[in-house]
Amino acid sequence: MKIDTGNFVRNAKLEMQNQYARTFLSLLPPYIAARRVKVMGSFPDPAAAQELSRAIRAEAVARMPDLLEEFEKNAIAAGARVLWARNAAEANEMILSIARERNVTMVTKGKSMISEETGLNDALAREGIEPFETDLGEFIAQQLGRPPFHIVGPAINVPVEEVCDLFMKKAGMQEETTDPVELGYAARLFLRDKFRRARLGITGVNMAVADTGAIINVENEGNIRFNKSSPRTQVSVMSPEKVVPTTTDALHLLRVLCRNCTGQSISAYVSIDRGPREPAEIDGPEELFIIIVDNGRSRLYHDPKLREALRCIRCGACLNLCPVYAKIGGYPYGWAYSGPMGQVLNPALLGLEETGDLFKACTLCGTCREVCPAGIDHPAIFLHYRALEVKRKRRSSGRWEAILFGVWGTAAAHSAVWRFLYRLARPVLAVFGKKGKIEAMPGPFAGWFGARDLPVPARRTFRDQWRESLSKQGGAS
Numbered sequence: 223m224k225i226d227t228g229n230f231v232r233n234a235k236l237e238m239q240n241q242y243a244r245t246f247l248s249l250l251p252p253y254i255a256a257r258r259v260k261v262m263g264s265f266p267d268p269a270a271a272q273e274l275s276r277a278i279r280a281e282a283v284a285r286m287p288d289l290l291e292e293f294e295k296n297a298i299a300a301g302a303r304v305l306w307a308r309n310a311a312e313a314n315e316m317i318l319s320i321a322r323e324r325n326v327t328m329v330t331k332g333k334s335m336i337s338e339e340t341g342l343n344d345a346l347a348r349e350g351i352e353p354f355e356t357d358l359g360e361f362i363a364q365q366l367g368r369p370p371f372h373i374v375g376p377a378i379n380v381p382v383e384e385v386c387d388l389f390m391k392k393a394g395m396q397e398e399t400t401d402p403v404e405l406g407y408a409a410r411l412f413l414r415d416k417f418r419r420a421r422l423g424i425t426g427v428n429m430a431v432a433d434t435g436a437i438i439n440v441e442n443e444g445n446i447r448f449n450k451s452s453p454r455t456q457v458s459v460m461s462p463e464k465v466v467p468t469t470t471d472a473l474h475l476l477r478v479l480c481r482n483c484t485g486q487s488i489s490a491y492v493s494i495d496r497g498p499r500e501p502a503e504i505d506g507p508e509e510l511f512i513i514i515v516d517n518g519r520s521r522l523y524h525d526p527k528l529r530e531a532l533r534c535i536r537c538g539a540c541l542n543l544c545p546v547y548a549k550i551g552g553y554p555y556g557w558a559y560s561g562p563m564g565q566v567l568n569p570a571l572l573g574l575e576e577t578g579d580l581f582k583a584c585t586l587c588g589t590c591r592e593v594c595p596a597g598i599d600h601p602a603i604f605l606h607y608r609a610l611e612v613k614r615k616r617r618s619s620g621r622w623e624a625i626l627f628g629v630w631g632t633a634a635a636h637s638a639v640w641r642f643l644y645r646l647a648r649p650v651l652a653v654f655g656k657k658g659k660i661e662a663m664p665g666p667f668a669g670w671f672g673a674r675d676l677p678v679p680a681r682r683t684f685r686d687q688w689r690e691s692l693s694k695q696g697g698a699s
């Protein structure tokens with residue numbers, strides 16, 4: 223997937239002119255958010271359920287290295303092969319060599335955010351291996367060449383007319399229709415044929431259970447189950463933070479995940495698989511590879527502040543309530559992750575230089591933090607990024623800014639210096655004032671005034687007036 227996080231502001235402005243997306247954003251995310259509230263109410267104590275999931279995620283991240291070793295041991299004992307990839311290139315190369323060794327020319331894929339992150343589809347296509355996304359939304363997004371609009375509904379914003387044109391061109395649909403059932407049927411016919419022929423299936427992982435070596439996948443379409451049961455070889459790709467300590471923990475997270483994700487008590491399909499097919503079993507892969515892709519997570523793990531980002535379970539609840547996401551949708555975030563989740567993860571994984579506007583596009587309202595079942599304090603992380611950004615810019619913008627802030631700091635700490643400098647600056651600032659406001663300044667100060675203005679300093683300060691009135695009172699007495 224092409225990374226376009228550097229053009230956030232430009233892309234956000236463009237998306238805000240997309241009336242169809244605006245209408246859609248005003249309806250669906252609030253609807254899912256309302257369903258979430260309703261179905262969370264089915265817990266005897268919703269707040270306690272949320273608190274428990276936060277505690278489980280905090281523990282899982284704190285113990286991640288040990289849990290991963292335990293998971294690996296148990297997965298190998300169940301017959302899986304576990305591979306460790308340091309970065310996207312290594313992960314893609316591992317999958318390519320598995321495909322090459324088996325002379326595979328086409329693969330089917332279940333939804334996998336980590337493979338969006340590694341750009342797996344492009345890597346496969348470059349080697350002449352055709353990848354087919356099999357989640358309906360991912361399939362539409364892939365065929366349109368667009369990133370996911372929403373983590374739960376990757377193409378949920380695409381009008382049915384556009385889906386119809388797409389399926390006529392690329393999915394062998396014979397007759398035009400805008401009936402969603404007919405469109406779904408056309409996609410099913412097309413993809414069933416791929417499942418029938420695929421010898422390699424690739425899926426993501428919702429949870430990896432350390433104490434059993436099992437992998438859990440959650441879905442509503444049955445396509446992941448097809449991917450895990452039909453092809454001879456199956457590859458599960460996961461990031462390390464997907465590991466959870468026990469089955470009991472996983473089952474609680476599962477209940478919280480479904481409620482936060484789509485407002486369902488439980489999704490239509492939950493697959494819990496351990497190892498490849500046993501001799502007595504009738505379906506499942508003959509061989510199972512589990513690829514654990516670090517891609518920057520170890521670095522995050524060692525940062526006490528950013529480690530919290532690893533708790534995310536990709537439920538999407540924070541997107542549905544974010545006032546910024548509600549205006550611009552998923553595309554401007556420019557990568558696999560959007561909304562507050564993307565504003566936390568993208569800078570952490572890609573670096574601040576690439577994602578400078580992302581973490582600034584926030585009102586700091588804190589709604590994401592309130593709903594997050596993983597206990598992530600998004601606003602605190604955004605403020606941390608902003609502080610790092612200021613330090614980085616100060617280092618790279620030469621000495622003048624450091625000198626300016628040094629003078630400012632000294633003046634603010636010494637009232638005599640402050641008064642003296644203020645007297646010098648007041649006539650200079652007054653030159654730029656119009657109707658009591660300064661709305662523009664030249665040179666290095668121009669950026670500041672792009673989004674704010676400043677009152678013109680009063681001719682006589684409060685101190686001056688106070689002193690005068692005191693001296694008058696003294697004179698009168």
Ligand code: SF4
Pocket residue numbers: 533534535536537538539540541562563590593594595596597598
């Ligand atoms: S940050 Fe929290 S609310 Fe947002 S997707 Fe991740 S777990 Fe869900």
